[in-house]
Amino acid sequence: MVKLAIGGKVVTVSQFALRLVNSTEYNKYAKDLSRLSKAEPQKQQQDVKEEQRRERSQDREQRRQGDEETREQRRNGHSSSKEKRHRPRSPEKEKEKKRQKQDEQSWLHRDLRVRFIDKRYKGGKYYNSKMLVEDVSSPLTCVCRTESGRILEDVKQDMLETVIPKEDGDHVMVVLGKHRGQVGKILHRERQKSRALVQLEGENDDAVTLSYDVICHYTGMRED
Incomplete structure (x- = not known):
């Protein structure tokens, strides 16, 4: 159940239709309807194209500098394979990479x-x-x-x-790995090997063996 920032109306939506945002992004966009206008998507596309153009320009400049350095090394008798040039990453790419790494972990x-x-x-x-x-x-x-x-x-x-629930039949969520985010029911445990056979909820209701490290006791709503 979600309370809308504009109007205060409470609506019920699927959790898969939601995206977590921080307070800064919420304060900036929660009551900004201009992003829904026709002009805003065009502006966003232009901003993306401009960013891509700047990145291509930077890449060309870096390649040019790298080629010049390689030629200089060869003139001085040094092999370019001995010294590798690392291109500096843009702050935006670094932030995005860091965020993706956090999401994965x-x-x-x-x-x-x-x-x-x-x-x-x-x-x-x-x-x-x-x-x-x-x-x-x-x-x-x-x-x-x-x-x-x-x-x-x-x-x-x-x-x-x-936490791993004590009883067979209790529900768990897969929190890491291939099946991350799926909910399932414990069918059998292998305590010595710290793993359990879990029947995942979904179209196929697959049963998979998962390590205790990637599952956790889940108490929320389920599809059934």
């Missing part, structure tokens, strides 16, 4: 049951206790709710670890 998801493993937080008050991921603030931070109902904000992912 992130396993946080709402309605996951997790264990708190940070001994230093609040003097170890919550160490080894189980809690629920209430909301995901960023790829690597979240808001948790303890079993007593207390809300903990800005909890880092490395303060938590996944």
